[in-house]
Amino acid sequence: MLKSLSLKKSSTMFLLVAMLLMAFAVAPAFANPTLADGEYTINFTVLKDGTSSASTMDGYAVKPAKLIVENGQFYVETTWNNASWIPDIQVDQDGDGVYTDADLIGTSGNTKTVGFEVADLSAKLETKTHVVIPFLFYDSWYKVQIQFDESSIAPY
Ligand code: HEM
Numbered sequence: 001m002l003k004s005l006s007l008k009k010s011s012t013m014f015l016l017v018a019m020l021l022m023a024f025a026v027a028p029a030f031a032n033p034t035l036a037d038g039e040y041t042i043n044f045t046v047l048k049d050g051t052s053s054a055s056t057m058d059g060y061a062v063k064p065a066k067l068i069v070e071n072g073q074f075y076v077e078t079t080w081n082n083a084s085w086i087p088d089i090q091v092d093q094d095g096d097g098v099y100t101d102a103d104l105i106g107t108s109g110n111t112k113t114v115g116f117e118v119a120d121l122s123a124k125l126e127t128k129t130h131v132v133i134p135f136l137f138y139d140s141w142y143k144v145q146i147q148f149d150e151s152s153i154a155p156y
Helices: 002-031 056-060
Strands: 038-048 061-070 073-080 088-092 103-108 111-118 125-133 138-155
Touching (some): 038 056, 056 061
Antiparallel strands (some): 061 073, 103 111
């Protein structure tokens, strides 16, 4: 009797722990409720290729970026200082290794704003940039990743 009682107790405990674990496992799926169509700001960091530390490119970014949500699709506009040194910004939207030029939204003085679709705001966005600084004989293509901060999303 005593044995079956403690068996019952421990199986109840087991069930409780299992339910708790399941609740936590499922939680991330609900962490990002669907954003209503509209315009938002979102912070981001440009990461050095394959690392979680800020890239040199990050220092040229104007933050936050503008996030446009339309029919549940994300479009991000980022603005860059010293734009004449950054002739190309390309993104690989779906991680298939194919990079496409970001759309040029506009320029102002030596800043430019470019836009691109983002499939998943929680994923690192593979990005390539071309840096050309003629007086330094600097002409390099670099790979970086853009990491958005979903928790920073605010109305535009
Ligand atoms: C006075 C201007 C600049 C100087 C002197 C400079 C110098 C350098 C040097 C010495 C490196 C490391 C060597 C290498 O990996 O090739 C580097 C890396 C890099 N630079 Fe520049 N750079 C300048 C401007 C820029 C600008 C405007 C960008 C904007 C996109 C940029 C993006 C990068 C990137 C992405 C790397 C790779 C490492 C990382 O992600 O931080 N640089 N730069």
